[in-house]
Structures are given as structure tokens and as C-alpha cells.
Amino acid sequence: MSAHVSARRGGRLTYAVLICAVLVSAFPLYWILVAASRSNAELARPVPALLPGPRLLDNLQAVLDEAAIGTALLNSLIVSGAITLGTVLCSTLAGFAFAKLRFRGRGALLGTVVASMMIPPQLGVIPLFMLIVKLHWVNELQAVVLPGLVSAFGVFFMRQFLVQSLPDELIEAARVDGASHARIFWSIVVPIARPAMAVLGLLTFMTAWNDFFWPIVALSSQEPTVQVALRQLGGGYVHDQSVIMAGTLLGTLPVLLVFGLLGRQIVGGIMQGAVKG
Amino acid sequence: MPSAEPPAPPAPLTARRPPRPPARRRGRPAALSPYAFLAPFFTLFAAFGIFPLLYTAYVSLYRAELQTPGELEWRGLGNYTALFTDPFFWTALRNTFTIGVLSTVPQLLMALGLAHLLNYRLRARTFFRTALLLPYATSVAAASLIFAQLFGHDFGLVNRLLDLVGIHPVDWQNGTAASQIAVSSIVVWRWTGYNTLIYLAGMQTIPAELYESAEVDGASRLRQFLHVTLPGLRPTIVFTSIVSTIGATQLFGEPLLFEGSMSGGISHQYQTLGLYMYEQGWGFFHLGRAAAIAWVMFLLIVVLVGANASFSHRRSVRRRTRKEAGR
Numbered sequence: 084m085s086a087h088v089s090a091r092r093g094g095r096l097t098y099a100v101l102i103c104a105v106l107v108s109a110f111p112l113y114w115i116l117v118a119a120s121r122s123n124a125e126l127a128r129p130v131p132a133l134l135p136g137p138r139l140l141d142n143l144q145a146v147l148d149e150a151a152i153g154t155a156l157l158n159s160l161i162v163s164g165a166i167t168l169g170t171v172l173c174s175t176l177a178g179f180a181f182a183k184l185r186f187r188g189r190g191a192l193l194g195t196v197v198a199s200m201m202i203p204p205q206l207g208v209i210p211l212f213m214l215i216v217k218l219h220w221v222n223e224l225q226a227v228v229l230p231g232l233v234s235a236f237g238v239f240f241m242r243q244f245l246v247q248s249l250p251d252e253l254i255e256a257a258r259v260d261g262a263s264h265a266r267i268f269w270s271i272v273v274p275i276a277r278p279a280m281a282v283l284g285l286l287t288f289m290t291a292w293n294d295f296f297w298p299i300v301a302l303s304s305q306e307p308t309v310q311v312a313l314r315q316l317g318g319g320y321v322h323d324q325s326v327i328m329a330g331t332l333l334g335t336l337p338v339l340l341v342f343g344l345l346g347r348q349i350v351g352g353i354m355q356g357a358v359k360g
Numbered sequence: 361m362p363s364a365e366p367p368a369p370p371a372p373l374t375a376r377r378p379p380r381p382p383a384r385r386r387g388r389p390a391a392l393s394p395y396a397f398l399a400p401f402f403t404l405f406a407a408f409g410i411f412p413l414l415y416t417a418y419v420s421l422y423r424a425e426l427q428t429p430g431e432l433e434w435r436g437l438g439n440y441t442a443l444f445t446d447p448f449f450w451t452a453l454r455n456t457f458t459i460g461v462l463s464t465v466p467q468l469l470m471a472l473g474l475a476h477l478l479n480y481r482l483r484a485r486t487f488f489r490t491a492l493l494l495p496y497a498t499s500v501a502a503a504s505l506i507f508a509q510l511f512g513h514d515f516g517l518v519n520r521l522l523d524l525v526g527i528h529p530v531d532w533q534n535g536t537a538a539s540q541i542a543v544s545s546i547v548v549w550r551w552t553g554y555n556t557l558i559y560l561a562g563m564q565t566i567p568a569e570l571y572e573s574a575e576v577d578g579a580s581r582l583r584q585f586l587h588v589t590l591p592g593l594r595p596t597i598v599f600t601s602i603v604s605t606i607g608a609t610q611l612f613g614e615p616l617l618f619e620g621s622m623s624g625g626i627s628h629q630y631q632t633l634g635l636y637m638y639e640q641g642w643g644f645f646h647l648g649r650a651a652a653i654a655w656v657m658f659l660l661i662v663v664l665v666g667a668n669a670s671f672s673h674r675r676s677v678r679r680r681t682r683k684e685a686g687r
Contacts, residue, residue: 111507174401207409229404328506
């Protein structure tokens with residue numbers, strides 16, 4: 084991402100402002116840890132605790148007792164994992180066809196995909212809900228997974244990558260050798276697309292893990308994802324702030340871990356500029 | 361994307377045509393195989409993307425209740441007229457607008473400033489970029505719960521800080537302006553870093569020579585920012601304002617979890633259209649009415665995005681003519 088490195092060096096003020104911004108960004112996350120490791124009484128003192136305390140395990144235990152957090156974490160993992168695998172695969176397949184194959188209706192189909200990226204998903208939620216009711220999928224995880232696999236952005240992202248990174252000659256040569264399209268896909272396209280697939284996978288996983296609106300519509304309190312379980316914690320069943328924050332910690336940690344390991348790739352993916360919230 | 365250079369901005373859709381596949385040998389299977397590659401995506405897209413979108417308009421003309429989702433009863437425009445006579449609809453519309461402005465404007469301005477700073481040559485730039493993106497990795501649910509606690513009336517950290525500088529505690533839950541500011545701050549916190557990176561990416565495509573020649577001409581840093589950076593960033597700024605506008609119109613999780621009720625505060629003081637739709641559909645079971653709200657939200661987005669686009673278009677035209685006139 085260093086296409087243009089500014090020649091001008093940042094001064095002290097630059098660092099000061101940036102460090103303040105980092106502190107503001109990080110503080111609420113740090114606060115989760117503080118509040119989750121203290122008792123309610125400690126948080127309510129005139130001078131509140133600002134450092135992590137010793138009660139983290141107790142509070143985590145309390146969350147596990149009060150809410151279906153264990154199930155929720157497992158459900159979130161299943162849902163996000165399935166959505167990630169499915170989205171990356173569907174997007175790569177379709178992205179390849181749009182980037183390198185010729186067929187009737189290509190322009191119109193691609194146009195439909197791109198246009199649908201502009202339409203807010205909430206517009207389709209009510210019929211989607213009626214559909215899953217009809218299919219008897221309410222409270223079933225596939226109600227969250229299947230609609231999650233539709234990613235116009237993913238198709239567009241893979242297409243853009245493959246248009247540029249996959250040489251036509253390579254496909255041509257494979258064709259001359261008599262390779263089928265399926266063969267070309269697995270032995271040529273997938274290896275070349277791997278870095279883009281990884282970035283798309285990361286972004287998809289984060290979005291799926293953090294998704295809130297559709298899961299609370301489609302899943303009940305018995306079979307929640309972790310975000311739905313957080314809503315139950317905040318929604319008045321539990322009044323203990325420390326316990327709520329312990330649950331929040333559990334819901335946030337997995338993505339933060341992914342972020343800690345692969346933050347650079349995620350930043351790179353977003354700086355490509357096409358990612359939409 | 362490791363090692364490889366960043367892909368250029370999206371190429372035009374008709375960029376490069378793939379060569380015509382050799383016609384020989386391959387009969388039907390090859391001709392059909394592009395569709396086989398598209399089939400998984402488009403099957404899902406038709407069922408879970410396109411169909412619901414179109415069907416929403418249909419449902420909005422019917423009485424559809426959550427308990428009896430199979431039974432639709434024709435209502436014509438009844439759902440819409442019911443909306444327009446409901447004072448809470450107007451409250452939600454107004455709140456969506458004010459919260460939208462309160463969250464979008466500071467967020468984009470701060471992002472612009474931060475991106476400008478990050479564009480200097482810096483030590484630890486990867487650290488800064490990654491750290492500023494941390495809030496983006498936090499879910500709506502988690503962020504809203506944290507902020508609800510920080511903004512608590514008696515023990516919230518924000519009020520205690522205000523107390524330190526001698527300001528009376530603010531009722532962040534019940535005051536109209538205060539609660540809207542608090543809800544907006546969740547949005548600002550989550551999205552500023554994301555927009556910063558988008559702006560930074562845009563800034564890095566501005567050629568360094570422009571800055572060099574501006575420097576030679578003796579332009580101050582502020583003038584360089586105003587006359588080189590901002591014009592170069594125009595398409596990016598339009599993109600971010602459109603995305604933020606769409607996001608603000610749909611705002612839902614933040615007001616829902618700020619206090620935990622569907623009404624957005626005791627007097628609906630921060631209930632947004634997104635939350636109002638959820639309340640009508642899944643609180644009061646009126647799916648038809650909720651579908652009508654969805655359509656109102658969509659029309660609102662169309663109007664706002666259109667206004668945004670024509671505004672930025674007109675500005676760029678005016679700027680161009682001014683430049684030519686000055687020449």
C-alpha cells in the first residue's frame with residue numbers, strides 16, 4: 084500500500100493527535116476488560132476502578148450460568164464459518180465466470196449484481212422472514228447461513244481481482260491441453276485467487292460474526308448467535324454490569340484475536356476501497 | 361493482500377474481453393459451463409436477494425400479521441396512510457435525520473483529518489492504521505452495550521469525567537439531545553477508523569508531484585490540503601458520504617441496545633426508522649406495516665443519495681467553470 088509515500092515527515096503534533104485517536108479507539112475495548120473483571124460495587128465507587136481486577140473468572144461463570152452463551156458461541160462459530168466458506172466459494176466461482184468466460188447475458192447479469200449492492204438489505208427482511216417461517220426454519224441455523232451466502236460484493240471483489248491477476252494465456256494454454264473448465268478452476272484459478280480469497284474470507288467472517296439484525300429476527304433465545312445472546316444480556320434479564328461486560332468480552336474476543344493476527348491484511352483489504360459496511 | 365501490489369481501483373465493467381474460446385471439440389458442456397459457475401451464487405441470489413426485495417413492495421400493500429404469516433389481506437395503501445398518521449413515525453423520521461447528521465458529519469470530518477495525518481511519513485504507521493480500525497471489528501451489539509454503560513447516569517464514566525471538570529451529570533438516557541448525541545457517538549466511534557482508511561487510500565493515489573509543485577509555489581500546508589488533497593479526494597468523499605448516508609438511514613442496533621427497549625427511550629426520543637420498523641414488525645406483529653416502513657426508508661435513501669450526488673456534481677461543475685474563467 085505504499086504506492087505514494089509522502090516525503091513530508093510527521094511532526095510531534097501529528098503523533099500526539101494520532102496517539103489520542105488510538106486511545107479513544109482502544110479505550111472502550113479496554114473498558115470491557117476492566118468492567119468484566121470487577122464487581123458491580125467496585126465500578127460504582129466514587130473513584131471507579133480503572134485497572135483490571137481479579138473477578139474475571141467469576142463473572143464469566145455468571146454469564147455462562149445466566150445466558151445461553153456457550154451455545155451461542157458455538158452457533159456463531161458454525162454460522163460464521165459456513166458463511167465464510169460458502170461465500171468465498173460462490174464468489175470465486177461466479178467471479179471467475181464474470182472475469183474470464185464469455186457467455187450470453189454476461190453484461191446484464193453482472194449489472195444486476197452490481198446494482199444490488201446499492202440496495203439496503205433491510206428492504207428484503209420481511210419477505211425473507213415470511214419465507215423462513217414457511218420453510219419452518221425459524222430458530223434453525225440455516226436460516227442465518229443461507230441468506231448470508233449472498234454476497235454481491237464478494238462476486239464483484241473476486242471478479243476485479245481475477246480480471247487483473249489471471250492471465251488469459253494461462254487459461255488458453257490449459258484449454259489447448261484439453262483441460263475442462265472445472266479442472267482449470269481448481270488447478271489455475273484457485274491458486275492464483277488465494278490471496279484475494281483470504282481477504283474476502285476475513286472480511287466475511289468479521290461481518291458474519293458481528294451481524295445483528297437478521298440473527299435476532301431469525302433466531303430465538305434458545306438458539307442464539309453470540310450477538311443475539313448479548314442482546315438478551317443487555318435487554319433486562321441481567322442487571323449486573325460486570326456480567327454484561329463479561330458476555331461482551333466473549334462476543335468480541337474471537338474477532339479481536341483474528342484482528343490481532345491478521346490486522347494488516349484486513350487493513351489492506353479495506354484500503355482497496357471497495358468494502359462497504 | 362500480502363506482497364502483491366494493490367489492485368487498481370475497479371476497472372470499467374467492459375474492461376477486457378476474454379478471448380473467444382476455441383470452438384472445436386467442445387460442444388454443449390463447455391457452452392453451458394459458465395452458467396454452472398454462476399449457478400450456486402445466482403440460485404441463492406434469486407431466492408434470498410432478489411425475490412424478497414420485490415416481494416416487500418407486494419407485502420406492504422397487505423395486512424400481514426406475524427402470527428398468521430400465510431394469510432394476506434388486501435389493504436391497498438392502508439399501511440402507508442396508517443404510517444403517516446402515526447406521530448411516532450414522524451418522530452422516528454426526525455430522529456433518523458438528526459442522529460444521521462450528528463453521526464455522519466463529525467465522523468467524516470474526523471476521518472479526513474486523521475487520514476491527512478496518517479499520510480505523513482510516520483513511524484509505526486501499520487500500528488496506527490490497525491489500532492484505528494479496532495472499533496470497526498467490534499460488533500454493534502458489543503459497542504452499544506459498552507457505550508450504554510459509559511453513558512450511565514449515576515456510575516457512567518462520562519458523567520464522572522464531566523463531574524471532574526465541574527459539569528453536572530447529563531441524563532444521557534432520557535434527554536432528547538443528550539441521548540441522540542450518545543447514540544451518535546457509538547456510530548462515530550465504530551466508523552471513523554474505517555473511513556480514515558478509505559480516505560488514506562484515496563490520498564495515496566494523488567501524485568506526489570502535485571504537492572512538490574505546490575511547495576515550490578510556496579503554498580502553505582493548509583493551502584495544499586485545500587487545493588490539492590480535497591479536490592483529488594472528491595470521488596472518495598462522495599463514496600463515503602453515500603455509504604454513511606445509507607448506514608445512517610438504517611440505524612438499528614445502536615438505539616435498540618442503548619437502553620434495551622424497542623421504543624428508543626421513554627418518549628421515543630431516539631427511536632430511528634430502523635428500530636420503528638422492528639417494533640412494528642416484531643414487537644407489534646404488523647409485518648405489512650413494517651414492509652411499508654422499509655419502502656419509506658428505501659425512498660429516503662434514494663432521495664438522499666440523489667441529492668448528495670447532484671450536489672457534489674454541481675460543485676465540481678462550478679469549480680471547473682471557475683477555474684476556466686480564471687485562466
